[in-house]
Amino acid sequence: MERLHLIILAAGKGTRMRSALPKVLQPLGGRPMLAHVLERADRLEASAVHVVVSHGREAVQAAFAQREDLRWVDQGHPGGTGHAVARALEGIPDGARVLVLYGDVPRIPLADLEGCARTRETLTVLGTRVADPRGYGRLIEDARGNLERIVEDKETDAAEAAVNRINTGVLAGDAVALRRWLGACEPPADAEREWYLTDVVAVARGEGQSVALIDSQDPDAVLGVNDRAQLAVQERLLQREIADESMREGLALADPARFDCRGTLEFGRDCRLDVNVVVEGTVILGDDVEIGAGCVLRDCRIASGARLQPYTVVEGARLGERAEAGPFARLRPGADLGEGARVGNFVEVKNARLESGAKANHLAYVGDARVGAGANLGAGTITCNYDGANKHHTEIGADAFIGSNTALVAPISIGAGATVGAGSTISRDVPDGALALTRAPARTVEGWQRPAKRPKSGEAGTEATEDGD
Ligand code: UD1
Ligand code: MG
Helix, strand or coil, rough: CCCCEEEEEEECCEEEEEHCCCCCEECCCCCHHHHHHEEEEHCCCEEEEEEEEEEHHHHHHHHHCCCCEHHHHHCCCCHHHHHHEEEEEEECCCEEEEEEEECCCCCCCHHHHHHHCCCCCEEEEEECCCCCCCCCEEEECCCCCCCEEEECCCCCEEEEHHHHHHHHEEEEEEEHHHHHHHCCCCCCCCCCCCCCHHHHHHHHHHHCCCCEECCCCCCCCCCCCHHHHHCCCHHHHHHHHHHHHHHHHHEEEECCCCEEEEEECCCCCCCCCCEEEEEEEEEEECCCCCCCCCCCEEEEEEEECCEEEECCCCCCCCCCCCCCEEECCECCCCCCCCCEEEEEEEEEEEEECCCCCCCEEEEEEEEEEEEEECCCCHHHHHHHHCCCCCCEHHHHHHCCCEEECCCEECCEEECCCCCCCCCCCEEECCCCCEEEECCCCCCCCCCCCCCCCCCCCCCCCCCCCCCCC
């Protein structure tokens, strides 16, 4: 919008969070709260976006370093929301329309922002009605029902405290008027109290101006986040929104209340997610993919017909068509399961390709390796890829059979169709079709007598009991 300047307040300390992380960087849906506000701000196509920072300024600016268009305003010592807006106004031309957003109101509906930006009133405030107004500024109306002033929570008397129409913090006005009103409500330098932006309402009314009040239609979405409990409330609301939207697009969720998407989820037809699945980064599912309960998926691609059994963790990995993993499998970055390949419980795969139909069904570590089509890794197979200094590659040919509890000391190559006997430590290449084993020969001693306990001195006649106590 032409002449529209946005001010986003993001300088507060966030004391109530009790965190080392600046409040506006606290994550909601896997992204900083401020990212959600900026996403909405961008949709308004304003002439400029001014972000007021102070506490944790370096961290906040670094988190948005790629946004070269933002105009950062250093508030210095944060003296209140009025002080923050006054500082930002120093860089805004006369004649501009100003819309103030709060960095800690991350789910503010775009429609509300557009409503405020569109009004031509000298001052417009966005309010809402809530069941529990505690903690928020109350909107006090005069006898004619016009907004008269805003009283901050800690300064309310009993009658004001009972008012349930609250200030969302969003406010729009003319730059020149805002500058004048703010000048009029700046507290003296020695005042205990902060400089409140909300005081401009009473000043404007004192000048005889009318102040427009718009009520948000979505009271839950306009609530500010000051502590971790309020952040958790917004997180659940956001997750429910994502779940509902995903279900509308055809995703089957066992329980939309037990689904967490902290990134981007793409999916084809008939994908099913059981309860407590967590999605992070970019996750892409083909058609007919089934994800079991408690799986964690981060930056991965899972092709059509693939299955993840419960409690499988997949990060930076790919599963081909009809591949299967889990329960309790871990696919780390670079794990790549071909069509129909399968890894079972307590199997860890890192930077390794399992060609189509290859299997590692139980208790294995496959790292820096390629496992040929149809090969079978027995329980307890380990690729010893690390010599303490460097990582080495293991190559296993198609249809090879690796017996249980085998250590393959990399770099090493096991030929196609080769067999490795259970319990071996293989440190030399095995040719195609060969059998390799390093097992000590088994010995059987018939009628073996276990050692008997010697009688202790002075305890003549004492005998060892059969269970050896
Ligand atoms: C503020 C409003 C209150 C409203 C509520 C809605 C004031 C005085 N009060 O209270 O009426 O109901 O929001 O959520 O405005 N900030 C700065 N610089 C400062 C102080 C704050 O940039 O010096 C930023 C904070 O980072 C935050 C926002 O302004 O993003 C609001 O500050 P906060 O301290 O959370 O105010 P509230 O007590 O929530
Ligand atoms: Mg707040």
